[in-house]
Amino acid sequence: MEGVFGYVQDVTADLESGMITSIIVPGTNSKLSIFAGNNDIVIPWKNIRCIGDDIILVEIQ
Numbered sequence: 001m002e003g004v005f006g007y008v009q010d011v012t013a014d015l016e017s018g019m020i021t022s023i024i025v026p027g028t029n030s031k032l033s034i035f036a037g038n039n040d041i042v043i044p045w046k047n048i049r050c051i052g053d054d055i056i057l058v059e060i061q
Helices: none
Strands: 010-014 019-025 041-044 048-051 056-058
Touching: none
Parallel strands: none
Antiparallel strands: 010 019, 019 041, 048 056
16 A cells, blocks of 8 residues: 555553554545545554655555
8 A cells, every 4th residue: 555645643552551553544535425434444553654844654454
């Protein structure tokens, strides 16, 4: 999977450690229809390669 995914809309975290475990970005059709269902993309923190001022690089297999 490759491409531009959009803005990070949420994160998940381990409440005991306070560490972020994944980021969530909108899926392909989430802006086109409110009835599209939940097709959000969850990207595990271990797949994040670099965080910049306006971009996050991730490795997706």
